[in-house]
Amino acid sequence: MKLKKIELANFRNYEKLELEFLKNIICFTGLNGQGKTNIAEAVSVLGLLSSFRTNSYTEMIRFGEKYFFIRGEFYNNSGRDIEVGISFDGKNKKIMYQNKKISRFSQMWGKIPVVYLIPDESIITTGPPNSRRDFCDRLMSLTDAEYISMLSEYNGVIKQKNKVLTEMKSGNNSGADIISVYNTKITETGSGMYDKRIKFIQDFLPYFSEIFKFISDGLYTGDIRYETQMDKDNYSVSLKKMLVSEKYSEIRRGVSYIGPHKDDLDFLVNGRSLRKFGSKGQHKLFLVALKLAGTEYIKSVTDEYPIFVLDDLYSEIDERKSLQVAKILDKDIQTFITTSNSRIIDQLDPNVSQLYRIENGKCAAVF
Numbered sequence: 001m002k003l004k005k006i007e008l009a010n011f012r013n014y015e016k017l018e019l020e021f022l023k024n025i026i027c028f029t030g031l032n033g034q035g036k037t038n039i040a041e042a043v044s045v046l047g048l049l050s051s052f053r054t055n056s057y058t059e060m061i062r063f064g065e066k067y068f069f070i071r072g073e074f075y076n077n078s079g080r081d082i083e084v085g086i087s088f089d090g091k092n093k094k095i096m097y098q099n100k101k102i103s104r105f106s107q108m109w110g111k112i113p114v115v116y117l118i119p120d121e122s123i124i125t126t127g128p129p130n131s132r133r134d135f136c137d138r139l140m141s142l143t144d145a146e147y148i149s150m151l152s153e154y155n156g157v158i159k160q161k162n163k164v165l166t167e168m169k170s171g172n173n174s175g176a177d178i179i180s181v182y183n184t185k186i187t188e189t190g191s192g193m194y195d196k197r198i199k200f201i202q203d204f205l206p207y208f209s210e211i212f213k214f215i216s217d218g219l220y221t222g223d224i225r226y227e228t229q230m231d232k233d234n235y236s237v238s239l240k241k242m243l244v245s246e247k248y249s250e251i252r253r254g255v256s257y258i259g260p261h262k263d264d265l266d267f268l269v270n271g272r273s274l275r276k277f278g279s280k281g282q283h284k285l286f287l288v289a290l291k292l293a294g295t296e297y298i299k300s301v302t303d304e305y306p307i308f309v310l311d312d313l314y315s316e317i318d319e320r321k322s323l324q325v326a327k328i329l330d331k332d333i334q335t336f337i338t339t340s341n342s343r344i345i346d347q348l349d350p351n352v353s354q355l356y357r358i359e360n361g362k363c364a365a366v367f
């Protein structure tokens, strides 16, 4: 998927902007606070309908204005043109896909695949298990509609169960039977989710390992393991048993803690835990490799590369490894890069890339 044209009106610090993209690598440079991330944000909002920075469309309206508007012209690898328009007037969102109004976000899901990497996502390798589950769930959701519905059904049951557990903790004793009903559902949907996650990691891992080794200049090997309290070879039976044996403990604690919503991914570098022993640069490289592998995974499933958005890519990566990253990006995948590091610009080849300098919401083409 490629974005060939973007138009912004009153979006963040852009009053008006129109850019045409003809190359595969599009780099935005400039000093801090000038609007680089704002463009990266607009590109991902066009594809995913949500921002990586906020859940509020209101924040994206230019200060002092009443609405914003973003429009994108894309084309996919079978040469089909796709047009998306998003506007928001402070109250109503209007989303147009091929000039038709979209009433539900889910109608757009996966149509314009975007993978982004933003500095806040360092939490994926450093943070609590839910950040790693989210990474995996999000990537799987882009390619597997069945997984999206399993996940939303499962999360719905956990939410209901937690509500009953909270009530029981505060003295209401009438919920034990309904907890068993929820547990049956958790076993059924939860083991389906587990099967899909294991399959995903199996398919994803070869891409990841190869890319991680390459961008770390052959220095590191990376691995990903699925971590769970359940017996991995007998997940469904083990989940069912644990839900029974821990039922009263869950009631006592007032929270549901048995099931794939508590599973984790263990990230390893040269066989050792990244979280415990990794350096800052190793964390960042691991993350870059996870995202790059994500683009390959999406391509393998859907036959279409997503658009790749890399905000502040080069912070924390040394020069030698950033060269490796640049090499791997040099292929048929459209990549938007923002950086305030002007040295990186020397690595861009004008034959395959476009460079813009941004100053206070104005964007000038360098080449």
Ligand SMILES: Nc1ncnc2c1ncn2[C@@H]1O[C@H](COP(=O)(O)OP(=O)(O)OP(=O)(O)O)[C@@H](O)[C@H]1O
Pocket: 011, 012, 013, 014, 030, 031, 032, 033, 034, 035, 036, 037, 038, 039, 059, 060, 061, 062, 063, 312, 338, 340
């Ligand atoms: N709704 C808005 N309306 C107008 N300006 C906004 C809005 N939201 C953010 N800004 C401005 O946009 C600027 C930040 O833009 P952005 O995050 O794109 O910077 P950046 O170029 O990526 O900087 P850095 O290099 O520090 O990451 C800030 O000056 C901020 O005040």
Ligand SMILES: [Mg+2]
Pocket: 036, 037, 038, 311, 312, 338
């Ligand atoms: Mg920024």
